Amino acid sequence: MRASETACLFFDNCRIHEEQMIGEEGQGFVQALKLLDGGRISIAALSLGIARGAYECALKYANEREQFNQKIFEFQAVGFKLAEMATDIEAAELLTRKAGYMKDKGERISKIGAMAKLYASEAAVSVSNESVQIFGGYGFTKDYPAEKFFRDAKLCTIGEGTSSIQKMVISREIQKDA
Numbered sequence: 001m002r003a004s005e006t007a008c009l010f011f012d013n014c015r016i017h018e019e020q021m022i023g024e025e026g027q028g029f030v031q032a033l034k035l036l037d038g039g040r041i042s043i044a045a046l047s048l049g050i051a052r053g054a055y056e057c058a059l060k061y062a063n064e065r066e067q068f069n070q071k072i073f074e075f076q077a078v079g080f081k082l083a084e085m086a087t088d089i090e091a092a093e094l095l096t097r098k099a100g101y102m103k104d105k106g107e108r109i110s111k112i113g114a115m116a117k118l119y120a121s122e123a124a125v126s127v128s129n130e131s132v133q134i135f136g137g138y139g140f141t142k143d144y145p146a147e148k149f150f151r152d153a154k155l156c157t158i159g160e161g162t163s164s165i166q167k168m169v170i171s172r173e174i175q176k177d178a
Contacts, residue, residue, distance in 0.1 A: 037109050039160045040117035044096040047120035047156040051092060054124070054131035054149035055085045061144070062134055078134055085127045092120035111173035118166035121156035128153040 023031050059082055062073035072078050099116040103109045128149040132139030139146040157163045 036160055037113045038103060040113040040166070041096065041099045041103060041109070043156055043160045044092070044099065044113075044116035044120035047117070047124035047153070048089065048092050048096055050149050050153050050156065051085075051089050051120070051124040051127040054128040054146065054153070055082070055089055057145045057149070058082065058085070058131040058134040061138075061146075072134070081130045081134060085130055088123040088127055092116075092123045095119050111170055111177075114161075114166040114169040114173070117160060118163055118170065121153075122163060124149075124153040124156050 059073075062078050062082060063071055065072045067075075073082070095112070095116040099109055099112040102112055128146070131146045132150050135144055135146045138144050139150070141147065161169070
């Protein structure tokens with residue numbers, strides 16, 4: 001994600017006055033885990049935007065590019081790819097919106113946040129991969145946006161916990177519900 005401003009911060013021998021402390025001493029890890037739940041919704045939304053961008057550029061290209069005297073969108077393989085991409089985006093959006101709604105209501109969001117992040121980030125990778133496929137050889141060039149979406153999507157499966165971590169969170173939460 002070349003547009004992401006990322007840096008390392010080091011707090012060696014850093015002391016904080018008790019008035020400036022957020023939360024209770026010794027509870028930082030618990031607070032960090034709670035922040036991850038909300039952060040996962042943010043990553044789901046970011047993933048959704050990447051997926052939508054990859055889809056829209058592929059759809060536009062498929063309606064412009066012609067092969068054998070027809071638009072490539074008219075080839076069933078391309079049309080089906082776009083249909084699956086649109087479906088994945090819609091499902092990811094619904095999960096992400098539900099997670100955001102539940103967070104706004106103050107409900108527990110560990111499970112739905114992890115589900116939204118898992119599904120949306122994996123959908124972003126899949127949709128951006130199919131976008132590159134629709135562009136063919138052009139999909140890897142910087143002349144078209146498909147390569148950027150493809151490159152950026154993978155990071156979403158890692159940030160705020162990998163897809164494997166999301167599955168672990170979800171499985172723990174559904175076990176509690178059983």
